[in-house]
Amino acid sequence: MARAKLRTPTPADDLRTGADAPNPVWFKPVMFGFMLLGLAWIIVFYVSQGTLPIPDLQSWNILIGFGIAFVGFLMTTRWR
Structure with a gap:
């Protein structure tokens, strides 16, 4: 009996599953949207001299803006 020859997979066989x-x-627009929204949040805070976007939070608005932008930057690690 003849032995079955094992074939090595080629890049063409890649079905792009999983990771x-x-x-x-929608991934790219959402990613860039988070980054731009965070930047806009911080700019609005500085331009309005701390009265906007949420006056009661005072300087915490900066942290919120950076947090929103950080979500966008975290998404870049999953971008293919």
Whole structure:
């Protein structure tokens, strides 16, 4: 009997499943949206001299803006 020859997989055989799958269409706009929203939050806070976006939070508005932008930057680690 002849032995079955094992074939090594080629890049063409890659079905892009699991971690190698490309991101959905909405991923990039949401990622950049978070980064821009965080930047806009901080700019509005500085331009309004602390009266906007949420006056009761005072300087915590800066942390909120950086937090929103940080979510966008974290999303860049998953961008394919």
